[in-house]
Amino acid sequence: MSNMKTLELGQIVVTAGVDSWFTPERRVAVAECLSRHHRGDWGDVCQKDAALNDAAVEQERRVLSAYTVEDTKLWIITEWDRSVTTVLFPEEY
Numbered sequence: 001m002s003n004m005k006t007l008e009l010g011q012i013v014v015t016a017g018v019d020s021w022f023t024p025e026r027r028v029a030v031a032e033c034l035s036r037h038h039r040g041d042w043g044d045v046c047q048k049d050a051a052l053n054d055a056a057v058e059q060e061r062r063v064l065s066a067y068t069v070e071d072t073k074l075w076i077i078t079e080w081d082r083s084v085t086t087v088l089f090p091e092e093y
Contacts (some may be wrong), residue, residue, distance in 0.1 A: 006038050007057050008082040011080060015088040018074070030087055033067040037076045037085070045066040056080075066090075 012034065014022075022030075025044045038045060040057065042050045042065040049064070056063045075093065078085040 004041075007040060007058065007063060007078055009034070009038055009078055009085040010081075010083040012085050012087070015086065015092050017089050017092050018087050021072070021089075025060045029069040030074065033065070033069065033074060033076060034085070034087070036067070037063075037078070041065075043076075044073075 014030075018030075033043065033070070042052070042053045042063075044066040045053065053063045053065070055061070060080055060082075062080045063078045067074050067076070074087060074089055075090055076085060076087050
């Protein structure tokens with residue numbers, strides 16, 4: 001986990017696919033993933049990608065985290081300008 005400053009998320013949106021997948025329990029799990037992303041815990045990314053994310057926070061580049069909720073892979077992407085953070089399935093990218 002990074003010890004860097006927190007990541008500004010901007011507007012948080014979910015894709016139609018993720019929205020239709022939601023249950024109350026999954027919403028709570030995704031909220032925890034968003035909290036981890038905000039704190040610099042990039043989830044299930046390799047060490048190299050985690051280091052790239054750490055640098056991206058400081059250098060205003062896009063940040064991508066990966067998490068698994070109920071055996072389902074989710075990505076969380078914050079745009080370079082921190083205007084929006086999107087929760088999506090990898091196949092929706």
